[in-house]
Amino acid sequence: MAKTILVLGGGIGGVVCAGELRKKLSKDHKIILVDREQRHVFSPSLLWLMTGLRKSEKISQPLDRLKKKGIEVVRGEIEAIDPKAKSVTVSGKKIKADYLVIALGAVLAPEKIPGLTEAGHTYYSLGGAEGLRDARKNFRSGRMVLLTATPAYKCPAAPYEAAMLLEYDCQKRGIRDDVQIDFYAAEPGPMPVAGAAVTAAVRGLVEERGIGYHPGHMLSAVDPDKRRLTFANGVTADFDFLVYVPPHVAPKVVADAGMLGDAGWVPVDRGTMETKFPGVFAIGDVNGIPLDLGKPLPMAGVFAHGEAEVVVSNIVHAITGKGKTVVFDGHGECFIEAGHGKAGFGRGKFYAEPVPTMKLYKPGRHWHAGKLLFEKDWLRRWF
Ligand SMILES: Cc1cc2nc3c(=O)[nH]c(=O)nc-3n(C[C@H](O)[C@H](O)[C@H](O)COP(=O)(O)OP(=O)(O)OC[C@H]3O[C@@H](n4cnc5c(N)ncnc54)[C@H](O)[C@@H]3O)c2cc1C
Known part of the structure; x- marks a missing residue:
């Protein structure tokens, strides 16, 4: 039977999730992505934009471009989420789904100070x-x-x-x-x-x-x-x-849905990203995953991306029986721009116990070149 998967948020987690679902599910299944913004911004490049090394149009893409891949894109404000019914209200209109993936990120809250x-x-x-x-x-x-x-x-x-x-x-x-x-x-x-x-x-x-x-x-x-x-x-x-x-705080619409835990973020199973509501997943910055060392898994695009891929595999398996169920392993990596055309690079296992293990490579021109390629590849690959 044809299913509808509703992806809330067109940031890193949402775009990967919708894109991968579209590749892996036949066209009779509906993938809907909702965001209030017209454009997806590749946030790692904001660091280059702030020093005049990039223009805004160069580090963003219109979300509507996803339509040509067969993803339904709805532009609007997500005003309410009913996780039990797996339905949401977007700019006054209700949308119901079989699976809900919440990728609404973290909200900047400077007004707190x-x-x-x-x-x-x-x-x-x-x-x-x-x-x-x-x-x-x-x-x-x-x-x-x-x-x-x-x-x-x-x-x-x-x-x-x-x-x-x-x-x-x-x-x-x-x-x-x-x-x-x-x-x-x-x-x-x-x-x-x-x-x-x-x-x-x-x-x-x-x-x-x-x-x-x-x-x-x-x-x-x-x-x-x-x-x-x-x-x-x-x-x-x-x-x-x-x-x-x-x-940073969690989006109000997620708080209003009663989905936040004591730490202020959405608790999930750290392997599958499923919330306490079956068929409802929370990926990326909006979820809160406690680590053994007493601190949460950091918010980062690399985790939003990895978590999205896990959720996609498991939804595809549940719908089609194809592939296998998988769990997120906490792998993370990032470039660290250092100026002078150089960057460092770190890679680690964040679910390692008792503490995460990360290796940091010294800044060099090749890592900076890697970051340039990554930026280019990201905006081309997903749009
Ligand atoms: C300057 C900077 C540099 C960074 N560099 C890196 C890096 O090098 N590597 C890395 O891994 N991470 C990096 N990050 C972090 C990364 O951008 C985030 O962790 C990542 O974007 C999280 O993805 P997400 O899908 O959870 O949320 P987001 O990408 O924030 O997407 C959330 C989306 O939800 C939408 N939304 C929210 N609420 C609503 C609503 N009510 N209605 C409609 N739409 C809504 C928003 O418009 C947004 O598009 C950087 C962040 C910044 C700010």
């Missing part, structure tokens, strides 16, 4: 990265402060890449000697889930570029007029130019 939005710039959204790109041109001397407001944010490497790329940008603009750069991190060290060796190596990369690194500083207040930050540990810091990663 009054003053933050007015005080600085974030490269964590397309508009924010464009604003930072333009505003930095007027900053030629003084103190640039980068911060992560809370320790849980998507892509644990991104703020460290941003620090190194902005430092390199100051060099290229000939203002490095007139700019002091400090990074206040809410987390205890770079990429803490990846282990002590990776943390030390990435910290070393940041510090050897003359960036003052201050871990363990959770942001508690911002005074945009005085350009002053106050941290939960009582420390204050003044800035002339502020670049921030805001707090």
Whole structure:
């Protein structure tokens, strides 16, 4: 019997999920993807956009292009999710499905810290990265402060890449000697889930570029007029130019559906991504997967991608009997842009016990070339 699979979200997890389902299921099965946005943005490239190395159109694709693959694309606001009935309301219209895959990501919530939005710039959204790109041109001397407001944010490497790329940008603009750069991190060290060796190596990369690194500083207040930050540990810091990663929360529509666990994200079986509602899966940043070391699996596109592939295999097997059931193994990898046309590369097993194991390769030109190829391949492969 023909089935309908509803994929909520056209970000990394949703696009992979819908694309792979379409390849593996015959056309009598319906794949519907819903997103409020017109375009899919390849977020790793926001780091290049913020320093003027990319244009917005080059790092995004219209979601409507998925229609030519046979995916039904619905543009609208997902206003309600009924996980028991496997139905959703999109811009006032109800859509019912046999399987529901929730890939709605994490929401940036700068408003949780009054003053933050007015005080600085974030490269964590397309508009924010464009604003930072333009505003930095007027900053030629003084103190640039980068911060992560809370320790849980998507892509644990991104703020460290941003620090190194902005430092390199100051060099290229000939203002490095007139700019002091400090990074206040809410987390205890770079990429803490990846282990002590990776943390030390990435910290070393940041510090050897003359960036003052201050871990363990959770942001508690911002005074945009005085350009002053106050941290939960009582420390204050003044800035002339502020670049921030805001707090993240789960989408309201998922919270309203009663799907969040105590940690504020959707609990799932860590192998299959199935929620407590049979036939309803949550992949990517929106889910919360506790690891043995007491911290959650980081939010990252590489996990959203891997989880999507697992969910696809299992849905295809359930519908057609083909293939086999599989489980997610926690594999993750990422490039770490370091400026000067170089990048490092990390690869690890995040479900390893008692702690994840990750190997970090030193920055080199070949890893940077790898990231360039990855960007190109991603936008071509899925659209
Ligand atoms: C600067 C930056 C650099 C990064 N670099 C890397 C990297 O190098 N490697 C890596 O692995 N990860 C990276 N990431 C993280 C990665 O982008 C995310 O982890 C990934 O996008 C998560 O995928 P997702 O499908 O869970 O959610 P998302 O990609 O965020 O997609 C969620 C989608 O849901 C839609 N949506 C949400 N709510 C609604 C609603 N109510 N109605 C309609 N639509 C809705 C949104 O519009 C969005 O399109 C980076 C992130 C940033 C910000």
